[in-house]
Amino acid sequence: MAATIGFAAPWVLKKAANGFARSYVPLINSTFSPYKTLRSFPFTSPLTFPGLCHVAQAIRGDDKHAIEEVKHILEMAKRASSRREVLHTNFLTPPVLKESMLTLEKLADIRAVAQGGYPQAERCRISIGHPDVLTSDPDVVAALSVTGNFAFQPCSHGDYLGAILGTGIAREKLGDIILQEEKGAQILIVPELVDFVISSLDKVGNVSVSCTKIPLISLDYEPPRTQSFKTVEASLRVDALGSAGFKISRSKLVDSISKGEVRVNWSPISKNNTILSTGDVVSVSGRGRLKVGEIKTTRKGKFEVELIRYL
Secondary structure, X not given: OOOOOOOOOOOOOHHHHHHHHOOOOOOOOOOOOOOOOEEEEEEOOOOOOOHHHHHHHHOOOOOHHHHHHHHHHHHHHHHHHHHOOOEEOOOEOXXXXXXXXXXXXXXXXXXXXXXXXXXXXXXXXXXXXXXXXOOOOOOOOEEEEEEEOOOOOOOOHHHHHHHHHOOOOOHHHEEEEEEOHHHOEEEXXXXXXXXXXXXXXXXXXXXXXXXXXXXXXXXXXXXXXXXXXXXXXXOOEHHHHHHHHHOOOHHHHHHHHHOOOEEEOOEEOOOOOOEOOOOOEEEEOOOEEEEEEEXXXXXXXXXXXXXXXXX
């Protein structure tokens, strides 16, 4: 599920990056996958801070909020290092998570641990602290089981999300929602809101529900099922690959884009001529998600593209 995203150096946050650069000096890069349960990077050597210069283009689609999130996380890291304390983020979207970890690994005297509750978790929290202080994995993710009679009234991810947010909880306090069909769902959440959700969430859709706290080891998840196929297209535009991947007309996909229903790497897009590359993840509301695989150029100058559809 992990998406490989290219990086280029924009100017957007150069001023902030320069401020950090005075305090930090160059370390080797390492590979990061945003879908493991736990990622831990201890850094105790002096290094440089190229940092935010890579963020704005790696997070696709002028998502200023996402860029500001990464900037805030880096400020947290500097504070955690100087004060020798441990700080925790809220749950982060995959692109913000990945960019934050890639940048945090370039900071001196910082250990960063990302946890989402289970191996395929998309939304994770990052704990940041000096290696001398952050010596164990923090308990920052809790799990709830939501049960009810869903046999005749199945509920979608959106139903569960809407019901939980309807209690007044902010989206960033919630991690993944693992659907279990007629059994209900399992919810990842910040520990401090467990009791509140248990007492507040009594209905999802038209189904009465009850919530109980469960240990993370009891989470019932399966690796995502996928179907791969190839298509030959004249361009790598999102409307071309998206219509082929979701088996809909290009005009319908363009209409979905205009309604804000299409995201690339979890960021909404507004232009149907957005160019995709290997590793990009495209999601359309109500239609699911697909990932762009290997891309080859044909003899006639077209593109043979592998598309991986999540079932």
